Amino acid sequence: MKKFLLIPFIAILFNVQSFAQENxxxxxxxxxxxxxxxxxxxxxxxxxxxxTMESLEEYLELFTNFKLxxxxxxxxxxxxxxxxxxxxxxxxxxxxxxxLTDSSTDEQLIREAYDRMKYIVRASHILLKxxxxxxxxxxxxxxxxxxxxxxxxxxxxxxxKIAIKYSQDPSVKYNGGDLGYFSAFKMVYPFENAAFNTxxxxxxxxxxxxxxxxxxxVTDKKEAPGSVEAAHIMVRxxxxxxxEQTQKAVAKINNIYKELQDGxxxxxxxxxxxxxxxxxxxxxxxxKFTPGRMLPNFEEEIxxxxxGTYSKPFRTKVxxxxxxxxxxxxxxxxxxxxxxxxxxxxxxxxxxxSRKKVIDYS
Numbered sequence: 077m078k079k080f081l082l083i084p085f086i087a088i089l090f091n092v093q094s095f096a097q098e099n100x101x102x103x104x105x106x107x108x109x110x111x112x113x114x115x116x117x118x119x120x121x122x123x124x125x126x127x128t129m130e131s132l133e134e135y136l137e138l139f140t141n142f143k144l145x146x147x148x149x150x151x152x153x154x155x156x157x158x159x160x161x162x163x164x165x166x167x168x169x170x171x172x173x174x175x176l177t178d179s180s181t182d183e184q185l186i187r188e189a190y191d192r193m194k195y196i197v198r199a200s201h202i203l204l205k206x207x208x209x210x211x212x213x214x215x216x217x218x219x220x221x222x223x224x225x226x227x228x229x230x231x232x233x234x235x236x237k238i239a240i241k242y243s244q245d246p247s248v249k250y251n252g253g254d255l256g257y258f259s260a261f262k263m264v265y266p267f268e269n270a271a272f273n274t275x276x277x278x279x280x281x282x283x284x285x286x287x288x289x290x291x292x293x294v295t296d297k298k299e300a301p302g303s304v305e306a307a308h309i310m311v312r313x314x315x316x317x318x319x320e321q322t323q324k325a326v327a328k329i330n331n332i333y334k335e336l337q338d339g340x341x342x343x344x345x346x347x348x349x350x351x352x353x354x355x356x357x358x359x360x361x362x363x364k365f366t367p368g369r370m371l372p373n374f375e376e377e378i379x380x381x382x383x384g385t386y387s388k389p390f391r392t393k394v395x396x397x398x399x400x401x402x403x404x405x406x407x408x409x410x411x412x413x414x415x416x417x418x419x420x421x422x423x424x425x426x427x428x429x430s431r432k433k434v435i436d437y438s
Contacts, residue, residue, distance in 0.1 A: 102140060104147045114139060182421070189417050190410050192260035192272055196367040196379075198296040199271045200235055200253035203245040205288040222282045222289045229279050235293045244288070250315065250393055253293075256372025257379070259300055261420050267292070300367060302406040306378050307360035309345055310352040312395040329389040329396040342386060342400050351395070360400070374399070 102109035117139070202225060204218050225242055229235060239253030260268065270283040270292050280292040309332055313325040332349050336342060343359025350356035367375060374397065377387045381401035389396050407413065 102143060104144060107147060109143055182418075185421055186414060186417050187410070189260045189421065190407075190413060192268070193407050193413070193417075194300055195272075195297055196257040196259050196300045197271050197294055198257045198372075198376075199255055199274075200239060200293045200295060201245070201255060201267075202235075202239045202243040202248075202253055202291040203288055204242070204290075205244045218289060219282065222291065226279070226282065226291055229291065229293075235279070251372065254295075254372055256368065256370075257296075257375055258368035259366065261424065262368035265424055300407060301379055301404045303364050303366055304378060304404045305364050305402040306362050306399055307342060307346060307402060308352070308355065308362060308374075308397050308399045309342075309350045309360055310355075310395050310397050311349075312351045313391075315393050325396055329398065333389050333398055336386065336398070361402075364405075 099111040100108045101111040101114050114136070204222050204225075206215055206218055210218070221242075225238060228238055236252035236254070239248050243253055245253070255263075258268075258271075262268070263271065264285045264287070266283055266285045267290060270280045270290070271294055274280045274292060274294045276294050276297050278294060280290075280294075283290040283292060309329075311325045311329045311332075313322060317325070328349070332345055336345055343361075346356055346358075346360030350360055352360075355362055367379075369375075370378075371392045371394070373390065374392050377390050377397075378399050378401050381387060381399070383401055383403055386400040387398055389398055391397075
């Protein structure tokens with residue numbers, strides 16, 4: 077039989093010096109849960125929040141359900157079963173979710189993200205996938221394979237060639253592992269950390285993410301251009317196009333470039349010649365973007381340009397392009413970016429760093 081006793085704890089919590097550890101908040105059969113335990117967890121999770129009757133009642137209900145569930149599982153010897161563990165995790169998530177801020181950790185993560193947003197990193201990687209249900213033995217085997225590859229790179233092997241040979245990222249067949257430029261929030265957090273902590277020209281140690289093990293080579297790091305406004309003219313050309321089609325595409329893009337040099341307005345040239353139907357009708361204008369949104373070499377060509385200038389023709393996997401950089405807006409101040417950074421933090425693995433400091437179930 078389960079019974080639980082609630083003492084008048086609201087008043088005591090408002091006068092935190094007036095009680096001792098032996099005060100019992102819950103009693104489930106013969107197991108006692110002290111008011112001290114509840115107080116420790118509640119105030120740890122709500123140190124920056126106002127103390128209200130509503131918040132206490134809501135948190136007490138979650139806390140009680142959690143304790144009852146644990147007690148029941150132990151009594152029925154269910155606490156080792158996978159189904160129960162998943163269900164218990166959902167209770168824990170409910171208990172943590174409304175109170176998951178550790179303010180010092182959050183502020184550190186906000187400032188770290190903002191500092192990284194000021195820069196863009198260009199990196200290549202080699203990915204060795206780890207299956208979701210891989211055994212420890214299988215994971216160790218993949219780890220050892222990664223260490224052997226790392227040894228080859230340290231001995232001077234070409235990164236792109238090794239990436240093509242070993243990487244399990246499908247894009248490696250056309251980019252040699254090159255991911256282009258990116259900034260904060262564009263990659264999973266462990267990958268981002270490794271990239272921003274590796275100097276240009278150097279190779280990281282093995283990096284574990286939910287995808288597997290990565291080896292990362294940083295090839296460049298520079299100040300971020302912020303939000304970029306650009307336009308382009310495109311002549312489509314598949315990667316495996318026949319020679320005749322390739323020659324026609326090259327001739328067309330070179331003729332367009334010559335007309336631009338002779339004085340043709342870029343927007344009019346895009347409307348007349350570009351084979352990107354979505355942007356041609358807008359004079360080639362692309363939606364504003366930040367690094368990591370476009371093809372790597374497409375972005376690289378734009379980042380080289382001064383505002384108001386256009387590039388020479390260049391090739392990507394989708395065709396030939398001429399790009400014009402119209403304008404760029406630098407990163408705003410931390411005060412202006414703070415809200416957006418917090419929103420992004422809550423949706424990434426960074427949030428777990430704060431949650432780990434929020435609650436202690438012992």
